[in-house]
Amino acid sequence: MSLRSLDAAYRAMEGIAGEIVVVDNGSDDGSCEVISAGIEARGWAEGTRVRFAASGRNGGFGAGNNFGMGLGLSDGSKPDYVYILNSDAFPEPGAINALLEHLERTPAAGMAGSYIRGEDDVPHVTAFRFPSMASEFEGAVRTGIVSRLLRRSIVPLPMPETPTAVDWVAGASVLMRQEMLDQIGGFDERFFLYFEETDLCRRAEGAGWQVWYLPQSRVVHVGSVSTGMKGWTRTPGYWFDSRLYYFTKNHGRFYAFMATLARVMGAAIWRVRVAISSKDLGEPPHFLRDLISHGIASVLRRQSDGGPGAGDPLREEGK
Structure with missing residues (x-):
């Protein structure tokens, strides 16, 4: 190829x-x-x-x-x-x-x-x-009224038909x-x-x-x-690392935490809807559990290291 x-x-x-x-x-x-x-x-x-x-x-x-x-x-x-x-x-x-x-x-x-x-x-x-805190919630909750309210935060743009600055x-x-x-x-x-x-x-x-x-x-x-x-049967750790590092590097630790919390809340609401309507979950198995586990592990690793280390995606070196 x-x-x-x-x-x-x-x-x-x-x-x-x-x-x-x-x-x-x-x-x-x-x-x-x-x-x-x-x-x-x-x-x-x-x-x-x-x-x-x-x-x-x-x-x-x-x-x-x-x-x-x-x-x-x-x-x-x-x-x-x-x-x-x-x-x-x-x-x-x-x-x-x-x-x-x-x-x-x-x-x-x-x-x-x-x-x-x-x-x-x-x-x-x-x-x-x-991506933003609002887009994390919108993308996870997958509910029409929320998407309409947060339409200016949705990450994927409608396909432009002419050259467009994005x-x-x-x-x-x-x-x-x-x-x-x-x-x-x-x-x-x-x-x-x-x-x-x-x-x-x-x-x-x-x-x-x-x-x-x-x-x-x-x-x-x-x-x-x-x-x-x-065909992911499990979201790989490097995806979670990259996501967390992006938010931390560009917005700070607290924002990264709130963005993850927003995604968890949206995903929890979506799961209730899935249970009621028998919709397809539409994500790799154990995604929410892995997201939460990754966030907790990152905090614990940082604390045990006495601060952000070389392998810590929460390190705030904006380079």
Whole structure:
């Protein structure tokens, strides 16, 4: 699938001066050899248009992308823009150029994300508001009257039909201005997976940059191939770590606690509705119990360490 993504990216790069870097995050299943052989077979090994680089470790989505961005161009210079593409995403012809043209004519834009659809042609929601205490409650309670009252806090935005400035976009297909990255830095590697692009967009906004969603940049995305999210039988700990770290880093400990409490309250109400109406719970098994357990464990770990430590997602170092 990574090679299929590379094929699509190579075609979408036609007419654009730039280079493609494929980063491997410490795979031990022969991926490095397969991808390297695929690049060789396509005749891309000669020259600098396509490069393969092994990071040597699986530090997560942000760390892998930071590694690739840190390599720069093959002549040692920095690019003007950096385009990030998931290995299960396939840009259509013109998709990258549409993002590039928008950033070129919009000096205040720091990054721009694509319209993304599944292989079944169903659109994926990829334009969002920033998460908040209110959105945590709304998303958990799943009740029409609450959603209407809190409509300005709902994280997923209605799909814009024209280029629109938004809070944040999905990281599966996004073009970023190097000038912005030089100012705010890359991804925060404390996020192993999830919330890292949300945090990056919040830092961009804080520095005065705009984030745009462009429906004319079209990308097909399988989705959840790396994480298996659609088939989760249990929400992994790194999701809870990332969520808690995001709220703590950007809003403080008390807000993070209240956001978790809001989600727990909303989830409890939803469970009452499920019990009465026999609705589908719509979340991985034991999610609420795991959310509460994770929050308690984080507090206890911090107390036993005498303060926030290196492994504590509640650490408040806003970097």
